[in-house]
Amino acid sequence: MTPDAVALGDALRRRDPVADTEIDRLFPEELRDRSYLHWTPAAVAIRVAELLALAPGSRVLDVGAGVGKVCVIGALVSDASWWGIEQDAVQVSAANHAAWALDVARRTRFVHGDGSRLAWDGFDALYFYNPFSTLMLAPHASPFLRYATVQSTLRRIEQRLAATAPGTRVVTFHGFGGHWPPGFTRIAREPAGDDALELWVRDR
Numbered sequence: 001m002t003p004d005a006v007a008l009g010d011a012l013r014r015r016d017p018v019a020d021t022e023i024d025r026l027f028p029e030e031l032r033d034r035s036y037l038h039w040t041p042a043a044v045a046i047r048v049a050e051l052l053a054l055a056p057g058s059r060v061l062d063v064g065a066g067v068g069k070v071c072v073i074g075a076l077v078s079d080a081s082w083w084g085i086e087q088d089a090v091q092v093s094a095a096n097h098a099a100w101a102l103d104v105a106r107r108t109r110f111v112h113g114d115g116s117r118l119a120w121d122g123f124d125a126l127y128f129y130n131p132f133s134t135l136m137l138a139p140h141a142s143p144f145l146r147y148a149t150v151q152s153t154l155r156r157i158e159q160r161l162a163a164t165a166p167g168t169r170v171v172t173f174h175g176f177g178g179h180w181p182p183g184f185t186r187i188a189r190e191p192a193g194d195d196a197l198e199l200w201v202r203d204r
Helices: 003-013 020-024 029-038 042-052 069-077 089-101 143-162
Strands: 059-063 081-086 108-112 125-128 169-173 184-192 195-202
Touching: 003 069, 020 029, 029 089, 042 069, 042 125, 042 169, 042 184, 042 195, 059 069, 069 081, 069 089, 069 108, 081 089, 089 108
Parallel strands: 059 081, 059 125, 081 108, 125 169
Antiparallel strands: 169 195, 184 195
16 A cells, blocks of 8 residues: 555545545556546445445445446445456456555455356345446447347346345446336435436335
């Protein structure tokens, strides 16, 4: 840990306002241009933790975690365990480094893979920042292939959601792109960042 990372972690634990540009310094410079469009703002991440990490020891999964920003902030401001799954191995490596830098590696874990194919058993809560609007395909992939891949991924996600246990909490930021299966109720919707957070709970 560096002195700057210690100070940043302390500020986040206190929930002091922290500029996202300060947090972005934890990540490789070549990834930072993704921050504005693809990384959850810090203030939104803190609110996500408040909505999802209700009890010490709860397990939260960020599906399409990117560089792990929500997970590391969630681990700083809650007592939950935070897991992230991401298809880009470079971002997974960056997430692990950020967790080490902020001293939250013991309560975070990052997995390289497809979130629609990971078993969600044992997780109490899920977070989606519209992770399936774009998927990792070859640059020359046809629009038809891209559309078909996104749609098949969303169908798997809907099946995963349908199999979750009653009481499972899900927060979306910019939605997740699919249709909610029966048994989920939207509990809250509130402005956040440039869109809104929605809290859904599996009630049956």
